[in-house]
Amino acid sequence: xxxxxxxxxQLAREDRTILLMTHLIVGYPxxxxxxxxxxxxxxxxxxxxxxxxxxxxxxADGPTFVRANQLALQAGLSVDEYFEFMERATTSxxxxxxMMGYYxxxxxxxxxxxxxxxxKSGATGFILPDLPFxxxxxxxxxxxxxxxxxxxxxxxxxxxxxxxxIGEKAKGFVYTVSRKGVxxxxxxxxxxxxxxxxxxxLATQLPxxxxxxxxxxxxVRLLHNRVEIAIVGSALLETWESDGPEAYRDFLEELVAxxx
Numbered sequence: 001x002x003x004x005x006x007x008x009x010q011l012a013r014e015d016r017t018i019l020l021m022t023h024l025i026v027g028y029p030x031x032x033x034x035x036x037x038x039x040x041x042x043x044x045x046x047x048x049x050x051x052x053x054x055x056x057x058x059x060a061d062g063p064t065f066v067r068a069n070q071l072a073l074q075a076g077l078s079v080d081e082y083f084e085f086m087e088r089a090t091t092s093x094x095x096x097x098x099m100m101g102y103y104x105x106x107x108x109x110x111x112x113x114x115x116x117x118x119x120k121s122g123a124t125g126f127i128l129p130d131l132p133f134x135x136x137x138x139x140x141x142x143x144x145x146x147x148x149x150x151x152x153x154x155x156x157x158x159x160x161x162x163x164x165x166i167g168e169k170a171k172g173f174v175y176t177v178s179r180k181g182v183x184x185x186x187x188x189x190x191x192x193x194x195x196x197x198x199x200x201x202l203a204t205q206l207p208x209x210x211x212x213x214x215x216x217x218x219x220v221r222l223l224h225n226r227v228e229i230a231i232v233g234s235a236l237l238e239t240w241e242s243d244g245p246e247a248y249r250d251f252l253e254e255l256v257a258x259x260x
Contacts, residue, residue, distance in 0.1 A: 001096050001124050003149050003172035007207045007228055010047055017224045017260050019047035021209060022252070023100065023233030025065065026051050026082050027072030029240070034085070036245065037236075042093045044252045048229070050127065051089065053082050053101035064234045064241075079105065083121045090122025098151065099123050103131040111139045115146040125149030125172050133169050140169060151175050154203065156196050167204030173229060176200050178212045197226050220258030230258070 010016050024037050041049060052065075054072035090097050099118055106114040106128065118126060125148050131139075133152050143150045149172030154163055156177070167174070178193050193210075200208055210223055211231030220230040232255055240248045 003096060003124055004207065006096060007173060011228060015260055016047075018220060018227065018258075019229045020220065020255055020259055021048040021050065021098075021211075021229050021231045022046050022236060022255075023050040023052060023231065025054060025068045025072055025237070026085050027054055027075055027077030028068040029071075030075070031077075031081070031085060033240075037240070037248070038089055038093055040245075040249045040252055042095070044249070044256045046095060046252065046256065048096045048098065049089075049093075050098050050100040050231075050233070051082075051086055051123075053079070053099060053105055055102045055104070057102075064238055068237060079109075083117050086118075086123055087121040096124040097122065098149075099126040101126070101128065103128045106131075106139065111137070111142045115139075115142045115148055118148055119146040123148065125151050127151045127153075127175060129153055133166050136169075143171075149173075153177055154200050156192075160199065160203070163199060163203035167200075167206070170204055170206055173207040173209050174200060174204050175209050175211060175231070176227065178210050178214070194226060217254045217258035220255055230255075 007019060010019050022041055024034055026034055028034075038049070052069075054069045054077055056069070056073060086097060086099065106126075109117070126143075128150075136150070140150060150170075151172055151174070152166050152170040153175045154166055154177065158166065176197060197208065197210070207228035209229035209231055210227050211233070213234075214220065214223075214230055214232050215235040220232075223230050236248065236251060239251045
């Protein structure tokens with residue numbers, strides 16, 4: 001699936017001003033719960049989903065996701081089970097699925113086997129937040145050969161030169177990190193973020209996605225006409241943990257309502 005064309009087609013719909021990408025950690029709280037989460041995401045009309053491969057040292061994740069990663073690994077989730085779950089999900093749900101994880105997985109498998117397994121499992125692309133774009137080596141070429149989009153990150157600390165370099169290499173869309181730090185903490189959507197988005201616009205013509213700290217329908221709406229995709233992760237998992245499945249679904253519906 002060509003992500004750029006998909007994003008353009010979704011935004012052309014009358015009920016979309018911005019797209020919603022959600023996130024779950026495969027294996028936490030369990031694979032069965034993950035499936036229920038995906039069914040709810042499909043029912044309410046989420047646009048894209050990140051399936052995170054659990055990792056022992058998730059450096060870009062805040063406390064909620066760090067704990068969830070640890071518990072998924074303690075429960076014994078394997079790399080094979082992750083890819084099996086990805087394949088089952090992509091076969092059952094029509095929205096694009098992105099692998100989110102850390103470079104050690106690609107390194108240990110090897111770039112070609114890593115991309116080959118992602119392609120065969122139906123993934124559209126991958127996000128490796130701990131791998132700088134200038135250390136990808138042949139991973140860009142291998143991903144291209146497998147029709148995968150490597151989603152690169154732009155951060156507020158990047159210089160204009162580095163933003164431009166990232167923009168030249170990016171495919172699909174660009175993940176713009178709303179602030180310094182890790183996922184989970186609430187982000188104040190203020191002029192600093194909007195100025196950063198303008199800097200990113202100068203560096204790429206690809207769609208932009210904003211993540212890290214979006215927690216409300218109002219956050220999604222504040223990004224209208226500024227970026228193409230809003231990303232919500234930690235707040236969803238916290239809702240499941242604190243209030244259960246019904247509240248999780250209600251929250252998904254609220255976020256989806258924020259697209260227009």
